[in-house]
Amino acid sequence: xxxxxxxxxxxxxxxxxxxxxxxxxxxxxxxxxxxxxxxxxxxxxxxxxxxxxxxxxxxxxxxxxxxxxxxxxxxxxxxxxxxxxxxxxxxxxxxxxxxxxxxxxxxxxxxxxxxxxxxxxxxxxxxxxxxxxxxxxxxxxxxxxxxxxxxxxxxxxxxxxxxxxxxxxxxxxxxxxxxxxxxxxxxxxxxxxxxxxxxxxxxxxxxxxxxxxxxxxxxxxxxxxxxxxxxxxxxxxxxxxxxxxxxxxxxxxxxxxxxxxxxxxxxxxxxxxxxxxxxxxxxxxxxxxxxxxxxxxxxxxxxxxxxxxxxxxxxxxxxxxxxxxxxxxxxxxxxxxxxxxxxxxxxxxxxxxxxxxxxxxxxxxxxxxxxxxxxxxxxxxxxxxxxxxxxxxxxxxxx
Numbered sequence: 001x002x003x004x005x006x007x008x009x010x011x012x013x014x015x016x017x018x019x020x021x022x023x024x025x026x027x028x029x030x031x032x033x034x035x036x037x038x039x040x041x042x043x044x045x046x047x048x049x050x051x052x053x054x055x056x057x058x059x060x061x062x063x064x065x066x067x068x069x070x071x072x073x074x075x076x077x078x079x080x081x082x083x084x085x086x087x088x089x090x091x092x093x094x095x096x097x098x099x100x101x102x103x104x105x106x107x108x109x110x111x112x113x114x115x116x117x118x119x120x121x122x123x124x125x126x127x128x129x130x131x132x133x134x135x136x137x138x139x140x141x142x143x144x145x146x147x148x149x150x151x152x153x154x155x156x157x158x159x160x161x162x163x164x165x166x167x168x169x170x171x172x173x174x175x176x177x178x179x180x181x182x183x184x185x186x187x188x189x190x191x192x193x194x195x196x197x198x199x200x201x202x203x204x205x206x207x208x209x210x211x212x213x214x215x216x217x218x219x220x221x222x223x224x225x226x227x228x229x230x231x232x233x234x235x236x237x238x239x240x241x242x243x244x245x246x247x248x249x250x251x252x253x254x255x256x257x258x259x260x261x262x263x264x265x266x267x268x269x270x271x272x273x274x275x276x277x278x279x280x281x282x283x284x285x286x287x288x289x290x291x292x293x294x295x296x297x298x299x300x301x302x303x304x305x306x307x308x309x310x311x312x313x314x315x316x317x318x319x320x321x322x323x324x325x326x327x328x329x330x331x332x333x334x335x336x337x338x339x340x341x342x343x344x345x346x347x348x349x350x351x352x353x354x355x356x357x358x359x360x361x362x363x364x365x366x367x368x369x370x371x372x373x374x375x376x377x378x379x380x381x382x383x384x385x386x387x388x389x390x391x392x393x394x395x396x397x398x399x
Contacts, residue, residue: 171202
């Protein structure tokens with residue numbers, strides 16, 4: 001008898017715990033964050049968490065989404081595409097997430113998008129910038145500007161500013177997805193379309209310690225500019241070697257190494273460097289406020305070098321607010337019994353949406369579900385990040 005009562009009480013306790021967990025969970029709107037806190041993209045991606053945490057804290061402090069608080073669940077993919085796919089599955093099957101911020105990179109998104117499509121959950125990367133990446137995935141949306149579009153804007157600026165651009169050379173990281181595609185496909189195609197002469201792109205590896213041979217090969221061709229497709233740490237090595245070997249021209253690049261916190265990596269050798277970014281921290285009061293919060297929070301977290309948001313940080317912050325807008329439009333409740341329907345409702349609410357955030361005003365999405373964002377051309381001079389030119393977002397589609 002005693003044993004029966006014990007078992008009955010234990011069962012009752014489990015039932016109460018389950019009911020309590022279900023009741024508590026029903027009060028939450030769960031969002032997954034697929035981030036890179038380790039691996040080769042750690043340097044550029046680790047502060048994504050800071051940006052998302054700031055947005056979640058702000059939203060929850062003002063009442064959450066439809067009266068429910070955001071519950072943020074996190075997964076460090078280690079910059080590994082397979083782990084990004086695992087994160088998507090975990091968020092859907094274990095965490096009951098309604099939407100996902102991330103994954104971070106193009107390589108991760110290419111593997112995770114099919115998983116999200118099969119499971120029916122919206123994923124919104126904050127850094128993946130390979131053109132055409134969203135493809136036919138209806139649950140894949142991007143609040144990023146693709147590399148090809150941004151580099152085209154940079155070339156237009158060089159033309160408009162009468163910077164000598166008769167001959168260019170290309171260097172790229174061969175074992176990093178976006179760098180490789182940019183260096184072998186986007187840059188050559190854009191140079192060709194712009195009638196700019198260029199030679200065979202020169203590759204080097206991410207972990208290359210000595211890039212002197214590759215730089216010497218490039219400089220033998222006597223270019224006016226060197227177009228570099230590389231992550232910030234790799235870019236720093238090349239820039240220093242270019243100057244060491246006497247190159248006096250401009251180094252240019254798209255968003256890949258447009259990191260305002262990488263000035264120490266580049267040093268004074270980067271004077272005259274021109275890159276294009278998707279965020280300008282001094283654009284208005286909202287960007288200045290976010291930048292201050294970002295710097296203050298990173299200082300608390302031991303990331304004191306992260307003082308100015310990378311455009312991927314700003315995009316991560318805005319993604320949370322964009323999801324909030326879509327979720328409110330879809331009237332989501334977070335009810336576990338309605339998860340599948342509400343995930344699809346969020347996707348459908350994104351259609352035709354207009355959004356204003358720190359990345360831009362009245363942002364819309366094209367037919368491929370890519371955001372129409374502005375471009376900011378940055379010049380590094382005297383160890384400072386200076387606005388050199390800017391390009392407006394493409395017009396929103398009609399209808």
